[in-house]
Amino acid sequence: MxxxxxxxxxxxxxxxxxxxxxxxxxxxxxxxxxxxxxxxxxxxxxxxxxxxxxxxxxxxxxxxxxxxxxxxxxxxxxxxxxxxxxxxxxxxxxxxxxxxxxxxxxxxxxxxxxxxxxxxxxxxxxxxxxxxxxxxxxxxxxxxxxxxxxxxxxxxxxxxxxxxxxxxxxxxxxxxxxxxxxxxxxxxxxxxxxxxxxxxxxxxxQSFENDLQEEFKSKLEEVFSENIYFFVDYKDTLSYTLHFALKDIKAREMIRTLGLDEIHITNGEGCSLGLSKPSRIIQAMGYDELTSRNALSLTFCEKLDSKTIEKIAKTFAKKYRQIKVLNEQ
Known part of the structure; x- marks a missing residue:
């Protein structure tokens, strides 16, 4: 897990x-x-x-x-x-x-x-x-x-x-x-x-990993290309977190499907279980409700090597493509 x-x-x-x-x-x-x-x-x-x-x-x-x-x-x-x-x-x-x-x-x-x-x-x-x-x-x-x-x-x-x-x-x-x-x-x-x-x-x-943020960001950008974007500058955030968004899908869809692969992520307080409520914080920043549903957040609390990070990123991308195909049917 x-x-x-x-x-x-x-x-x-x-x-x-x-x-x-x-x-x-x-x-x-x-x-x-x-x-x-x-x-x-x-x-x-x-x-x-x-x-x-x-x-x-x-x-x-x-x-x-x-x-x-x-x-x-x-x-x-x-x-x-x-x-x-x-x-x-x-x-x-x-x-x-x-x-x-x-x-x-x-x-x-x-x-x-x-x-x-x-x-x-x-x-x-x-x-x-x-x-x-x-x-x-x-x-x-x-x-x-x-x-x-x-x-x-x-x-x-x-x-x-x-x-x-x-x-x-x-x-x-x-x-x-x-x-x-x-x-x-x-x-x-x-x-x-x-x-x-x-x-x-x-x-x-309590402990956090402060050295994974940039590598995770780089790998996610590599596998998602133009389909990933950021509401906030990652350099302005706590160094053991990463906040991003994926175009054209709801965050809860990624949360639920990744959970089946024992990878647990969140899209905000109260939403880690893939519930339907979008991030209030993103809306408070001036984005509409639909856009706020794209938001995802990661926390780094354990050491992960580059091979594992790459595997996680590729799993993200695979699940993303599957969800988009299902949504188009």
């Missing part, structure tokens, strides 16, 4: 449940306290909490922050946060949306003009993995930066959260790290200690 979708669907974690992680009000909880201290020390934060990585969980965070000031959200963030923002607005609260430009970059001018107190923006955009320079964002805005650090941690973030499913394959709680009293203190018994342990171990074991 060749996993080229692990930033979206890891699905190979081990869920560890130990009585030592059970939180007791009348006990010292030494095991968890050591784990919490190590987690906070690793990323240089003061406080740790957990919350549900879904629309309702993010809505809870927005409602907390909304009492303190103005909130901005980049449309390049995770779908759950995007949905929470829309719900927040439907409740009558004001929210600032930071748009994406045609090249996939976050609109920095909007951030400068927003005068937000808090901004949800990560060091990478979902789906395309286009990098965002958070140091530059700090220079443009005094807003507190809250980031998804599941695929890339940036020390310029003022608070970070980790997507448990993306890291472990299990939908446990998300882990949230922050300083001072940015978020409300959670009752001890409502901290998901299993999630904290599993996410921390997944982050310790």
């Amino acid at each position: 060749i996993k080229l979708n692990s930033l979206q669907y890891k699905n190979d974690g081990d869920l560890e449940i130990s009585n030592d992680l059970s939180l007791q009000t009348l006990s010292n909880n030494d095991v968890f306290e050591r784990l919490e201290k190590e987690f906070l020390s690793k990323y240089s934060f003061e406080n740790l909490s957990t919350f549900s990585f879904c629309k309702d969980g993010f809505l809870g965070l927005l409602l907390q922050l909304g009492k303190k000031g103005k909130i901005a959200i980049s449309v390049g963030e995770t779908q759950a946060l995007f949905e929470a923002g829309k719900t927040y607005e439907s409740l009558g609260f004001e929210l600032i949306w930071i748009e994406l430009e045609k090249n996939g970059q976050v609109n920095k001018e909007q951030i400068k003009e927003a005068s937000a107190d808090f901004v949800f923006i990560s060091s990478y955009v979902m789906d395309t993995f286009v990098k965002t320079n958070l140091e530059e964002i700090k220079a443009l805005s005094s807003a507190v930066i809250i980031s998804n650090a599941s695929a890339d941690f940036c020390q310029d973030s003022d608070a970070v959260y980790f997507d448990s499913y993306k890291l472990t394959g299990f939908s446990t709680s998300s882990v949230l790290l922050f300083n001072k009293e940015l978020f409300e203190e959670k009752s001890f018994g409502f901290i998901d200690s299993i999630a904290v342990n599993t996410v921390f171990k997944a982050l310790e074991n």
